[in-house]
Amino acid sequence: MATGIKDKVAILAMGCSRFGERWDVGQEELMVEAYLEALGHAGIDPGMIEAAWYSSHYDDIGAGKAGTPMAQALRLPAIGVTRVENFCAGGTEAFRGAVYAVASGAVDMALAVGVEKLKDTGFAGLPPASRGTFAPMYLPTHTNPGNFAQLARAYGARHGIAPHDLKRAMAHTSMKSHANAVTNKNAHLRKAITMEQALNAPMVADPLGLFDCCPVSDGAACAIVTTPDIARSLGANAPVLVKAIQLVTSNGWEVQQSDWNGAYVHTARIAAHRAYAEAGIGDPRAALSLAELHDCFSVTELVTLEDIGLADEGTAWKRMLDGAFDADGALPCQVDGGLKCFGHPVGASGLRMLYECWLQLTGQAGARQLGAPSLALTHNLGGAPAQNVCSITILGAD
Amino acid sequence: MTGISALGLHLPRLRLARSSMAAAMDWLSPRAPARGARTLAFWDEDPISMGVAAARASLVQAPQARAAIGALTFATTTPVFAEPQNASLVHAALRLPERAATQDTSGTLRCGLAALHTALENSRPALVVAADCPTSPAGSLAEWRYGDGAAAALVNQGPALLAYRGGASLTAPFIERYRAADRPFATDWEERWVREDGFLDFVPRAIAAALAEAGLTAADIHHLVLPCVIPGCAKAVAQAAGLGHARLADDLGAECGDTGAAHGLMMLTHALEDMQPGERVVVAQFGQGATALVLEATDAIRGYSTGARAALAAGIPETNYLKLPLFRGQLAWERGLRGRLPVNEALTTAYRQAGALLGFVGGRCVETGRVQFPASRLPVTEAGLHRAPQGPWPQEPPVQEPWPLADLGGTVATATADRLAFSRHPPNCYGLVDLPGGGRLMMDFTDPDAADLAPGDPVRFVFRVKDLDERTGYRRYFWKAVADRPQPAPAA
Numbered sequence: 001m002a003t004g005i006k007d008k009v010a011i012l013a014m015g016c017s018r019f020g021e022r023w024d025v026g027q028e029e030l031m032v033e034a035y036l037e038a039l040g041h042a043g044i045d046p047g048m049i050e051a052a053w054y055s056s057h058y059d060d061i062g063a064g065k066a067g068t069p070m071a072q073a074l075r076l077p078a079i080g081v082t083r084v085e086n087f088c089a090g091g092t093e094a095f096r097g098a099v100y101a102v103a104s105g106a107v108d109m110a111l112a113v114g115v116e117k118l119k120d121t122g123f124a125g126l127p128p129a130s131r132g133t134f135a136p137m138y139l140p141t142h143t144n145p146g147n148f149a150q151l152a153r154a155y156g157a158r159h160g161i162a163p164h165d166l167k168r169a170m171a172h173t174s175m176k177s178h179a180n181a182v183t184n185k186n187a188h189l190r191k192a193i194t195m196e197q198a199l200n201a202p203m204v205a206d207p208l209g210l211f212d213c214c215p216v217s218d219g220a221a222c223a224i225v226t227t228p229d230i231a232r233s234l235g236a237n238a239p240v241l242v243k244a245i246q247l248v249t250s251n252g253w254e255v256q257q258s259d260w261n262g263a264y265v266h267t268a269r270i271a272a273h274r275a276y277a278e279a280g281i282g283d284p285r286a287a288l289s290l291a292e293l294h295d296c297f298s299v300t301e302l303v304t305l306e307d308i309g310l311a312d313e314g315t316a317w318k319r320m321l322d323g324a325f326d327a328d329g330a331l332p333c334q335v336d337g338g339l340k341c342f343g344h345p346v347g348a349s350g351l352r353m354l355y356e357c358w359l360q361l362t363g364q365a366g367a368r369q370l371g372a373p374s375l376a377l378t379h380n381l382g383g384a385p386a387q388n389v390c391s392i393t394i395l396g397a398d
Numbered sequence: 399m400t401g402i403s404a405l406g407l408h409l410p411r412l413r414l415a416r417s418s419m420a421a422a423m424d425w426l427s428p429r430a431p432a433r434g435a436r437t438l439a440f441w442d443e444d445p446i447s448m449g450v451a452a453a454r455a456s457l458v459q460a461p462q463a464r465a466a467i468g469a470l471t472f473a474t475t476t477p478v479f480a481e482p483q484n485a486s487l488v489h490a491a492l493r494l495p496e497r498a499a500t501q502d503t504s505g506t507l508r509c510g511l512a513a514l515h516t517a518l519e520n521s522r523p524a525l526v527v528a529a530d531c532p533t534s535p536a537g538s539l540a541e542w543r544y545g546d547g548a549a550a551a552l553v554n555q556g557p558a559l560l561a562y563r564g565g566a567s568l569t570a571p572f573i574e575r576y577r578a579a580d581r582p583f584a585t586d587w588e589e590r591w592v593r594e595d596g597f598l599d600f601v602p603r604a605i606a607a608a609l610a611e612a613g614l615t616a617a618d619i620h621h622l623v624l625p626c627v628i629p630g631c632a633k634a635v636a637q638a639a640g641l642g643h644a645r646l647a648d649d650l651g652a653e654c655g656d657t658g659a660a661h662g663l664m665m666l667t668h669a670l671e672d673m674q675p676g677e678r679v680v681v682a683q684f685g686q687g688a689t690a691l692v693l694e695a696t697d698a699i700r701g702y703s704t705g706a707r708a709a710l711a712a713g714i715p716e717t718n719y720l721k722l723p724l725f726r727g728q729l730a731w732e733r734g735l736r737g738r739l740p741v742n743e744a745l746t747t748a749y750r751q752a753g754a755l756l757g758f759v760g761g762r763c764v765e766t767g768r769v770q771f772p773a774s775r776l777p778v779t780e781a782g783l784h785r786a787p788q789g790p791w792p793q794e795p796p797v798q799e800p801w802p803l804a805d806l807g808g809t810v811a812t813a814t815a816d817r818l819a820f821s822r823h824p825p826n827c828y829g830l831v832d833l834p835g836g837g838r839l840m841m842d843f844t845d846p847d848a849a850d851l852a853p854g855d856p857v858r859f860v861f862r863v864k865d866l867d868e869r870t871g872y873r874r875y876f877w878k879a880v881a882d883r884p885q886p887a888p889a890a
Contacts, residue, residue, distance in 0.1 A: 122735050125818050133744035137755050137864065138772070138876050140828035140842040141736075146816030150829055154812050157853060205816040205825070255840055256770050256778045258832040262812040262853075270783055386812075386830060386840065 087382025401558025545655025
């Protein structure tokens with residue numbers, strides 16, 4: 001009988017590069033930047049790392065296929081490197097691989113790295129991803145703003161939210177993340193914005209304007225994981241432990257059958273339910289100290305808050321406007337700026353969220369430290385509302 | 399006795415105002431007066447897609463006829479492909495029987511009517527589809543006069559709308575216009591010569607020969623259908639042919655323009671709405687000779703709707719002349735990185751999935767009745783916490799029967815107007831569309847008013863260009879959603 005992942009694996013250390021338009025470096029340097037920070041925190045000989053997982057989405061125009069780009073960039077000590085790709089949820093997927101390897105007892109220490117070098121592609125917004133040969137023959141030429149705009153319209157219609165109110169709630173969502181990122185030296189966008197700026201920004205896909213969309217960034221993040229005992233033996237008195245990791249992938253039901261109403265993300269609800277059960281959390285609103293949600297678009301954050309039980313259905317937009325998810329609110333979300341302002345290097349984002357949770361849980365978050373948080377959640381979504389990969393991870397102080 | 403048992407046409411929604419064409423080009427080529435408008439194919443319309451639309455408009459009047467069709471001829475002077483056969487794509491989109499013989503015909507504006515002549519002289523049930531997207535140099539008279547459109551006629555033995563009484567086709571090397579196979583534009587010679595030595599010579603002789611075949615005289619004819627862009631020429635031909643008394647059919651110049659190979663059928667379809675049972679019509683068209691057909695309206699035309707007036711009334715005024723050269727690929731334009739990506743042809747996949755892609759055939763589970771697109775060996779089911787366990791799967795999952803979706807229509811579930819995605823007519827509009835039977839798919843919305851579609855709106859499906867790659871000339875087709883608004887009431 002499976003017993004779940006709770007308390008079987010500890011995060012020894014993490015690292016994260018500066019995100020943004022990194023014209024100065026390529027993907028190798030980004031990985032090295034994150035890796036050296038993690039090694040510095042961990043205080044280990046790299047030879048102790050026995051296996052590695054590597055997340056990068058755009059293989060053909062980014063770092064390249066297979067595990068070799070990472071093994072070479074980090075000069076890893078002749079170990080197995082597995083490349084994973086699960087849309088924008090790839091960072092968490094790499095982490096899951098490393099955590100499962102340690103939990104299985106196959107290795108004592110594993111590394112997870114996510115990287116994306118998007119600003120070598122020339123695109124504004126994410127470049128189109130390959131979809132095989134058949135799907136492009138019938139699917140529209142779509143973009144993520146277009147996909148999530150459908151979520152916004154359906155969410156507004158489902159709950160009878162006036163377009164103006166929804167737009168204001170989305171604007172507050174982005175304002176809050178901009179404010180949070182001002183003090184984050186690694187963030188891509190470090191400038192506060194006003195409600196008016198957000199409301200009046202050019203439309204990308206109605207109702208999503210420019211400030212409802214996260215930027216496209218270069219960046220890398222990494223985690224070194226090990227057993228709780230080894231973490232303690234290496235000097236971590238209260239290591240951050242993995243409490244839950246759940247991953248749910250759409251099987252085509254939402255996009256092929258008319259039962260789903262388009263106003264929520266089916267996989268997120270299931271992943272959250274399973275993650276709370278795995279972590280033994282009955283009331284997530286009381287238990288969680290902070291959350292890092294996949295706020296690729298402002299509306300995604302609002303809908304996710306409801307999908308994962310942090311707000312009642314149809315109320316997240318009001319609570320957002322009331323400041324419940326601001327840094328000084330009842331449940332701070334995106335205290336590092338989130339995808340919206342820390343940035344979104346696709347394959348790295350899941351690990352970046354975990355990095356912020358790890359900083360917060362170990363009291364290392366500096367100017368944005370939230371007291372002494374005990375339990376943190378990350379929600380990492382890849383794909384579109386109608387067809388996606390959704391992962392939820394919960395970390396806790398020992 | 400053969401006859402035409404159904405007629406249909408398609409006009410693109412955009413109607414480019416000639417005043418706008420004049421505003422853009424009359425510094426170079428002054429033309430007056432700038433009256434009316436011409437049809438302009440949307441970026442995703444071409445002769446194949448328009449031909450499919452016209453054929454569907456005819457078949458909707460004769461739903462039982464589809465399975466019996468033994469021949470399909472696709473006529474156009476502006477074929478999309480030199481290879482493959484354009485008719486094979488029309489055939490696939492219409493889900494015609496595999497044994498229906500298909501052919502393309504081209505080379506003269508008369509090719510559509512000539513194909514109809516051939517079909518009427520044969521006993522096999524046949525579909526004749528004619529479509530054209532004439533391409534002309536900027537500022538030319540041809541650009542001004544011609545429009546885009548398609549028409550189709552279903553030919554059968556037995557009861558018909560229009561019984562075939564006789565016909566004639568004359569052939570001669572009268573070359574008043576030429577366009578080499580590798581050239582985009584035709585060269586036209588002097589119109590007075592074309593009128594005097596061309597139309598006025600060949601068409602009356604073809605009409606006389608057709609009347610002789612029919613055992614009729616000019617006095618027995620009530621209507622004359624004769625496309626001709628030369629002003630006053632059709633009337634002169636009528637006089638010369640002894641048909642001065644006959645009603646000269648509207649050439650649709652004011653609201654449509656001459657649709658080339660389609661225009662004989664187009665004008666006939668439109669004129670049918672003014673005919674009475676028992677009246678006879680001569681349909682003629684000119685080009686390297688002439689074809690004339692004598693047809694007689696039967697009682698079946700009472701209450702028959704060709705949709706012609708509705709199509710004419712459904713236009714969307716367009717005042718931006720530049721859309722014409724841009725849609726035709728005659729003007730280089732900034733499309734951004736997203737517009738430069740190559741189209742992955744994957745012809746193997748395209749053939750393996752031809753039923754789904756061209757015929758828009760999905761699957762329907764024979765056990766549950768659930769519809770899905772595309773069909774799959776394992777039917778899609780919800781997987782979630784609140785679903786009861788399914789239990790062990792049967793060794794053989796339930797079969798999905800082929801389920802044609804093209805004529806079913808659907809309802810918009812989610813919608814977006816995307817300004818980031820590449821589109822030849824931004825914003826790119828798409829969303830989930832729910833199908834009768836519980837299925838849905840994410841699909842493109844099209845036509846100039848696509849951005850108006852909202853959740854809950856009913857849609858119908860149209861066959862359009864999905865992707866085209868200017869570098870290779872390859873293009874592929876799929877079905878898109880358009881608003882299924884009540885058709886404008888035909889004018890009284």
